Amino acid sequence: MISRICFAAALALSGAMLSVPAAAQQSISLAADEAYVHPHSEITVPPSLGGLQRTRINEYAENALDLGMNFASADNGQVLSVYIFRNTNGSLPLWFAQAESVIAMHPNFDEPDVSIAPRSFALPGSDTASGLLAVFEPGAGSPMRSTGVAMFAVGDWYVKLRASSVMRTSDGLLHWMESALAELQLPAHEAVAATPIADCENELRFRGRSRDVRGDAADNVVNSLLGGLLQGLVAERQAEAGPVAWCRDSQLEIGQAVYRANESENSYLLALGDNGNAVHVAPQLRVEGISPDSENDEAFSLTLHRAAEDVMLVSQDRLPSPRRVIDLLDNNRITSSRNTWGDDRTVTVRSGELGK
Structure with missing residues (x-):
């Protein structure tokens, strides 16, 4: 879904979500007390999460292939976001690393420190550490005291939880995220163990500038x-x-x-x-x-x-x-x-x- 990507410059971000041109977003309307059921994975997200009421659901690709929903306090000092998107390439550790890097480089978090290093976790009711999470402490220039991300897979779908708070400590945010994850209703699925990604031993080197392959x-x-x-x-x-x-x-x-x-x-x-x-x-x-x-x-x-x-x-x-x-x-x-x-x-x- 290219509309969430800015190729001319670095990606622009706003709040806890990647910036998306308004024309590319489709809003999903539900009654305030109605849970959202993802049509392909059967993941159910309740109308309130972590003590916060749902504020919006946006579809970033047609047919619910990529969507996100926000839960926020009235003053936006407490924010939870849930994203569900299709697995088309890479791996869970790779896309978790991407989520980490976006937080680490996001100007709104002012060069945050890692307070809880990336680690594996097991979803409620499972003995397999199939999810990954990390928590950050934003810099002095950020209004947030803590922010974090957790990810796991349900079949061919990735689920990402983002959390930010102006008042919670890193440990408090972690417990809040764990509570929110427990509120999600997940279908039976195979849990595959996941571990954080590592850096390559050496970076790729490129021999000059490539050119288009010649041909008529x-x-x-x-x-x-x-x-x-x-x-x-x-x-x-x-x-x-x-x-x-x-x-x-x-x-x-x-x-x-x-x-x-x-x-x-x-x-x-x-x-x-x-x-x-x-x-x-x-x-x-x-x-x-x-x-x-x-x-x-x-x-x-x-x-x-x-x-x-x-x-x-x-x-x-x-x-x-x-x-x-x-x-x-x-x-x-x-x-x-x-x-x-x-x-x-x-x-x-x-x-x-x-x-x-």
Whole structure:
């Protein structure tokens, strides 16, 4: 859901939520005493949480693929937010690390100190430490005394709880978050143990500036179609290979960070924001007898994962730097897209605006 991402500059944030253009948000209206039931995961969020009344529910991608709801006191001195978004890439530890970094770099929290280091926790009724949490103490320039984040997965859905308080200590905020988590009604699901992500041993290095892969218009169309059609096959092979150990490579701007699977030297994931949007950069797949002939056998594909679709960017002749990827996004260098939600899995050759 690209509308929650600002590619021209660092991500803009407001309060405890990523800034979203008003036109991109859809408000969900419920009676004040009506619980929200997520239609896909069956997660139920009560109308009040942690002693606070729900103030709004916003949908950031159609079909409830990415949404958030706020619970706040009248003076906004106590705020809880619950987010539910689709798992399309990466891992729980990776997206928890993104949520952490957004807090750590958020100007409203004035360079906060980590008061309760990232750690695993078990949801009520479970013996498996499948969730991750951390609590921060904001700097003197922040109105908040404490702020924190917790995340866990329910099937193919990530659930994130954000909490901020002008009066609670870090320990008090932790207990408040635990109480709020216990109020969520979760369907039966497999709990998978999670641990905080680690930094990569060494950062990736890039050999010069990458350029668009040369080819005529017809070649670009074929590569775009293949790129979209093969994404499903790639996902299946990754699932068959077993769990991936992600490490954090480097931080760009707020909400923009690079992660690598199994310390890969020729691929990475550029996370954009903290709600599941990311660009996967990897060697381009080629199909003998179908892929256009190329002088460059080391072309790289760039796939933007969004809530309901994958968007392919123009291939590069070498491993592109994250800054180069951002530049391609800024300039809408799109070649094709593939639906990843619903029955229609159409691959569309396209160019121009990314859209909402």
